[in-house]
């Protein structure tokens with residue numbers, strides 16, 4: 001138990017190997033292996049029911065994996081009880097103790113660790129300051145607003161200085177504005193404390209803005225792990241590309257494969273370079289993805305790799321989306337940034353060419 | 367203008383209060399007729415003189431109250447404190463407290479067990495808990511007698527197994543009274559405890575474990591403070607009837623181990639001293655009242671924003 005206070009500046013590294021979890025005969029987690037690095041802001045991202053919470057609860061110790069090992073800084077912890085792990089959780093519903101004051105909530109962990117009162121008081125004061133609740137220490141937590149309760153939950157989990165902080169959708173109950181400011185706050189706290197954060201969300205934008213690395217999950221499996229730009233620009237498979245942001249899928253033929261780039265032929269006959277996931281050898285018919293902001297519409301259709309007719313224009317304030325019907329009948333979306341005010345200059349029914357930036361197409365694993 | 371508004375407001379307010387009085391009238395009438403009225407009659411009787419064959423003579427007398435606290439020697443007329451009464455009062459309070467504690471010790475795990483079952487199964491368990499209520503208390507007391515008497519179930523089995531040679535005397539002891547009282551009052555503890563535990567957010571228990579709490583601390587720092595209302599309600603519901611128990615000490619305690627209830631009954635029966643019985647009854651009510659005031663105030667103080 002004492003290791004929790006040992007290292008203040010260095011977060012723990014978590015290694016999970018071959019984790020499986022069965023509830024009766026339902027498999028919630030299916031063979032997950034992850035390396036979460038020290039001091040990292042690591043996010044588990046995936047649709048509802050994909051097993052994010054289950055995975056987090058196994059790190060916290062509330063669930064035992066049916067199979068597999070969990071290591072913290074190299075030491076096996078899968079068999080330890082929650083109160084024996086230097087890992088704390090910020091619960092989705094906060095789970096604050098309603099019979100205790102804000103200060104007593106924050107000091108609970110240290111008190112249970114048997115720390116002297118003076119130390120507890122000092123840490124509590126520091127934590128109250130960290131989450132900007134200096135004046136609220138003596139309030140009951142039930143007297144606080146949702147955002148304030150959220151910050152108390154955070155302070156309570158941080159106070160014992162865990163090596164790893166687990167956060168299960170901590171922002172989902174907040175309104176958009178508060179959520180944005182708490183996102184920044186969380187990033188700041190993570191940087192200041194140096195504690196490894198494992199953050200669960202099903203909000204892809206939240207994941208992209210906050211994380212050092214993201215693991216995208218689906219149906220109990222990790223589909224891809226990478227930095228936000230990798231997840232976004234280099235999705236390894238259709239599920240990831242589809243789940244994160246908006247995208248265009250095109251069926252193409254592989255013409256030639258190099259070390260890290262392939263050439264693919266579009267239905268129009270044009271050839272463009274495309275990246276592919278490491279460890280795969282694309283061949284034959286494959287699917288590529290092109291993000292809408294990586295394509296531009298041009299008036300001339302002669303030299304562009306793709307062309308079609310605009311069938312829909314959607315104005316979104318910052319952007320305008322052009323939906324273009326290609327020759328094979330599929331729809332291709334282009335995102336125009338609204339750099340100037342006024343209408344975008346295109347109209348429905350207009351013929352346009354589609355220009356694709358260099359190095360933006362990514363071949364999916366099938 | 368503003369004066370009018372204030373007046374109107376006051377009228378509305380007054381009407382509002384009248385409505386509420388009206389709504390609580392049935393309860394107030396019931397309390398008046400069934401509780402306060404009889405209590406006043408008992409109080410009145412305690413200040414009358416005893417009749418020769420029971421009943422009372424309509425003459426003012428403080429003998430009833432005098433006899434609660436003092437006894438007069440029949441030979442030399444000296445006055446001494448009524449030790450027997452104090453002993454019985456003190457015994458009764460001790461037994462009632464012990465019953466309450468035992469009910470809490472047995473009732474808490476039971477209620478916790480029920481509250482942690484799957485929701486669709488809980489009503490079955492609650493139903494099982496209330497089964498003892500289906501039979502008359504007297505019959506249940508005799509049933510316990512059957513089990514613990516010298517030739518009863520337990521002694522017979524223990525002797526057959528060779529664990530003991532002679533039967534253990536269990537019947538007509540304080541143990542028998544405690545056993546019986548705990549058994550009959552247990553549901554009164556389990557039900558309010560269950561009501562509190564069922565509302566308990568079990569994620570708070572996980573949060574406590576996450577924050578390094580031991581099992582004992584989870585119980586004492588999280589569960590107990592949060593189910594305190596249930597503990598208070600259950601304790602009151604058990605303590606009051608336990609203190610004035612009559613059937614159980616009579617059947618299981620035999621003639622020797624009296625409690626207040628038996629003492630009072632004695633005055634209205636064989637003792638033919640109704641004023642003393644009435645005075646003892648009023649004393650019992652006062653004891654209960656003070657015990658409750660003390661308990662509720664203290665329980666309330668330690669709860670809420672407890673630091674300890």
Ligand SMILES: Nc1ncnc2c1ncn2[C@@H]1O[C@H](COP(=O)(O)OP(=O)(O)OP(=O)(O)O)[C@@H](O)[C@H]1O
Pocket residue numbers: 023026027028046047048049050051052053054055202
């Ligand atoms: N204790 C349990 N018993 C049975 N099934 C469970 C249990 N806990 C979770 N599951 C199932 O495991 C699957 C994964 O659940 P989990 O809570 O991990 O999902 P999640 O990714 O956190 O979803 P959400 O985003 O909705 O919170 C779900 O299908 C869920 O029904």
Ligand SMILES: [Mg+2]
Pocket residue numbers: 052053054168
């Ligand atoms: Mg979840």
